[in-house]
Amino acid sequence: MDIQHNQLLRFTTAGSVDDGKSTLIGRLLYDSKSIFEDQIAAVENTSKQKGIDGVDLALFTDGLKDEREQGITIDVAYRYFTTPKRKFIIADTPGHVEYTRNMVTGASTANAAIILIDARNGVIEQTKRHAYIASLLQIPHIVVCVNKMDLVDYNEERFNEIVQQFEEFASKLYIKDVRYIPISALNGDNVVNRSENMAWYKDSPLLNVLETLHISSDVNKIDSRLAVQTVIRPQRDGFIDYRGYAGRLQSGIFRVGDEVAVLPSGFTSTVKSINAGEKEVEEAFAPMSVSMTLEDDIDISRGDMIVRKNNQPETLQEFDVMLCWLNRDSARPRTKYTIMHTSNEKKAMIKDVVYKMNINTFERDEEDKSLNMNDIARVKIRTTHRLMTDAYRKNRQTGSIILIDDATKETVAAGMIV
Structure with missing residues (x-):
């Protein structure tokens, strides 16, 4: 098959700190032979300098100096690789709660999301946060990778417990397709190759799942x-x-x-x-x-x-948006921002915060009207001129907006029209 004509799958990785996201991507790249020899040599040399036997797989994605010094991934890192069956773009997003904004950025164009769970810890608050964002952005496929199975003796019962934990809260979300894979990114179990340590797992390893996921176009074909x-x-x-x-x-x-x-x-x-x-x-x-x-x-x-003529969007000056606040500075009441919507640039302000969403409990706080970094809230936005809008669930392109601070020119928020 001609690789140039292969389908492209965009996927994002998410999980809590030290769940092994960078190691997993490194394993995918390394075992699928998608890394140049000079890159391998450079990482092997760096691994030796750090006193690590073998190859530190996380270094294939953690390319920033600050990341290496702190031992954490602090930004969205994009990687590209190809197999004989498909081309891939990976967005590796941070695990810290304060970097929710980076997951929103990395996941906004994804066809699939890999959510990592540490087999020792099970489903935690960050797992729920990442699943909620994936649901909010309407990512069609979720692959839950239960990592570090080697640290729980590859126990099938533990894997089943975590699957049940995830399904209990995911049933409240709008997620179309969820797959579960027990893996050890460090040892390579069920990443590219099937694990001999988990013979009880009968389904495909991660790479095969990614190669065979149905990529449904997110382009609305009906509303012109x-x-x-x-x-x-x-x-x-x-x-x-x-x-x-x-x-x-x-x-x-x-x-x-x-x-x-x-x-x-x-x-x-x-x-x-x-x-x-x-x-x-x-x-x-x-x-x-x-x-x-x-x-x-x-x-x-x-x-x-x-x-x-017979199929028109709504033409509105005021509408509700599910907004993720991205900026370190809090939103200022009644401040005018520039709203970017399709080819439009207009002035707008946040008229009201209807409620803030507690992603960990799915409770709505209607009293707190503040908007701080990483907050997700339903807000009312009013613009100086009418915009032609569709709901995000119906049309991603005409249903998404960003807000820009006129003074700093920074993107302060991203939103989905309700």
Whole structure:
């Protein structure tokens, strides 16, 4: 099979501190022979300097100096590798409770999430937090890896206890597909190769599961949305003979002849032509970038959205969002932020904190109106201009927003429209 045409699986790893995420990824890369010889030599040399016999697998992902000095992973580290069956992008996210924001970042585009659980400790608060975020972001596949099985004598009963613990609270979440694998990342049990120490486990090792997971596109194919980024008006001999509306299809399909509406104005027209690059096409589908012309001359500018006439998003100035606060500084009441939504940049403010979610207990706190780093809350946002929105559960592209602090230009929050 031609590797260039293989499907790409994006997955994130999450777990508590010292659950072995970096070691697991190192084992995946090492045993699948996805590491260059010079990288192996460099890691072997560093391992010797640290007084470690053999190879410290965690060093294949912990590339930052601060990470090595502290012995923890403190940022989202991306790694890429390929097997004969599939290509992979890994987002290795930190385990500390204060780095929830990094998991939100790493998991936002993932097809699957690997949640590590230490076999000695079982399901803990961080496990619940990571599972909740995976559910919130609607990651379709969760692979629960019960790691360090070698430290509990590869005990099947212990593995079954942890599976039951996870299922008890996961039943309250919106998770479509959960798999459970007992592993020892350090020794390689059930990571790339099947474990001889756990003959009682009859299913596939982790790599085989990742290679065979069904990758369902998260692109909404029904609701046609073209967020206009720019208007193309080339000059030829002093006359303007082309007016194209260029942008990326957020979702759905457009065909020449389709009846469309332009939002927020509401004017209607018909698709005259569609260009993908220099080629004229009869239809375009998400996530293609195209330039579209209409039969009627309508005033359209950046931030407007072209949609099907009979299938339109909500056009709102006020809406509810499940928001994860990413910034070290707390949210300031009634402060104006820049909201980024598709090709739109508008001013917005957090009008109200409806409730804050306690991820460990799934309780809602309606009294606390503060927003601090790593908080997840349902908030009401009001914008200066109307935005064309869909609920995140229906359309990831038109249902997601970020907030930017105008003073520092930092991204302070990421949210999913309810």
